[in-house]
Amino acid sequence: MNFEQLYQQNPDFPNRYISPEKLFSYLQTNLSNYIQEIGKSHLEKPIYKLTIGNGDISVLAWSQMHGNESNATHAMLNLLTTLDKAQEIKNTLFEAITLDFIFMLNPDGSEKWTRLNASDIDLNRDFHNEASREIKVLKEVVSKKKYDYALNLHEQRTIFTTDAIHPATLSFLAPSENVERIITENRKKCMAVIASVYNHLKEMIPNQIGRYSDEFYPTSTGDNFIKAGMPTILFEGGHFIDDYARKETRKYYTIALYYALKAIGELNSSTEDWETYLEIPENKETHYDIIYRNVKLNTDHECVLDIAVQYSEIKEEGKDDISFIPFVMEVGDVKKRKGWLEIDCTGKKFISHTKYPKLDTEVNFTIED
Numbered sequence: 520m521n522f523e524q525l526y527q528q529n530p531d532f533p534n535r536y537i538s539p540e541k542l543f544s545y546l547q548t549n550l551s552n553y554i555q556e557i558g559k560s561h562l563e564k565p566i567y568k569l570t571i572g573n574g575d576i577s578v579l580a581w582s583q584m585h586g587n588e589s590n591a592t593h594a595m596l597n598l599l600t601t602l603d604k605a606q607e608i609k610n611t612l613f614e615a616i617t618l619d620f621i622f623m624l625n626p627d628g629s630e631k632w633t634r635l636n637a638s639d640i641d642l643n644r645d646f647h648n649e650a651s652r653e654i655k656v657l658k659e660v661v662s663k664k665k666y667d668y669a670l671n672l673h674e675q676r677t678i679f680t681t682d683a684i685h686p687a688t689l690s691f692l693a694p695s696e697n698v699e700r701i702i703t704e705n706r707k708k709c710m711a712v713i714a715s716v717y718n719h720l721k722e723m724i725p726n727q728i729g730r731y732s733d734e735f736y737p738t739s740t741g742d743n744f745i746k747a748g749m750p751t752i753l754f755e756g757g758h759f760i761d762d763y764a765r766k767e768t769r770k771y772y773t774i775a776l777y778y779a780l781k782a783i784g785e786l787n788s789s790t791e792d793w794e795t796y797l798e799i800p801e802n803k804e805t806h807y808d809i810i811y812r813n814v815k816l817n818t819d820h821e822c823v824l825d826i827a828v829q830y831s832e833i834k835e836e837g838k839d840d841i842s843f844i845p846f847v848m849e850v851g852d853v854k855k856r857k858g859w860l861e862i863d864c865t866g867k868k869f870i871s872h873t874k875y876p877k878l879d880t881e882v883n884f885t886i887e888d
Contacts (some may be wrong), residue, residue: 522777525605529596534840535764537589539626558656561637564626566656572613580670581621584642586628590756590772591672595620597773615784624653632834646743668783669751671741677758683805687729690802692753695735696746707790708750714795715782716775730799810858813865825853826876845882
């Protein structure tokens with residue numbers, strides 16, 4: 520049966536924002552036999568690893584290395600919820616693989632919905648410096664076991680498309696091991712898994728699966744893990760039209776996670792069909808969230824221009840979910856970009872206390888007829 524038909528969202532986590540304390544409580548209440556604390560964050564929050572399966576193929580995955588990227592945490596919770604209703608599929612999957620899943624590697628950043636950890640470090644650029652406690656926890660896990668595959672689970676901004684029309688709802692990457700981006704055997708292993716995921720999902724979300732840039736980043740986690748010999752696959756969950764809560768993205772992220780684990784079990788380090796990976800279109804940076812077209816400013820001279828706006832995601836005190844605050848990103852001729860929402864302001868009034876919209880500030884204007 521198609522996994523899409525089986526998919527169920529975990530009812531305990533309806534919002535995009537996941538409170539670390541709520542997650543910890545859920546894990547301890549529902550999955551205590553499968554989890555263990557593997558370390559502490561900068562602010563002494565626990566970091567948990569779930570271990571499930573008894574297969575010979577060992578897989579490591581981690582979520583919320585960046586605190587404001589919750590989709591992978593959701594995807595793992597949703598995967599377990601779905602598989603609990605499909606025991607035969609669950610048994611087949613976990614007879615082939617053993618999965619170690621690190622929930623919320625950056626719980627401090629997750630609590631505040633920030634990319635960085637509590638000491639303002641990007642964990643994904645801290646591989647060599649080891650200035651953060653959290654990256655040491657991850658590297659210690661890797662040092663204790665020989666993993667056949669790793670899944671580095673992230674999210675990407677709404678700016679990305681696959682073809683300047685369709686959003687890159689999911690993007691994948693077999694990271695480079697060197698500046699030359701040579702296609703090595705380990706990269707082929709990753710490409711084969713991604714190709715299998717792509718083949719399963721391309722009809723579900725046509726034209727919405729992309730390939731992330733394979734530029735080599737010397738300090739990044741995935742690039743260094745694969746360089747050290749562990750095949751590491753990057754997931755990026757992105758935009759789905761009219762879905763800033765990312766519920767649809769969450770759904771397809773979960774489905775992709777299942778098919779990746781299934782492919783890992785079936786391929787067992789084979790590189791079969793890796794070339795299909797190269798058919799996946801590369802991400803393009805083409806969109807803003809909103810573009811106001813043909814805005815006539817309240818100036819002494821004729822001044823008509825475009826205003827591009829991007830939402831900033833902020834966790835506000837007392838609210839259960841994140842808020843989307845619009846910020847001005849570009850003013851002038853924005854013809855090279857498109858907006859997920861485009862508003863033609865021809866013949867309309869620009870209402871503002873300032874004559875010009877100011878870059879990198881919250882939107883303080885309205886458009887009226």
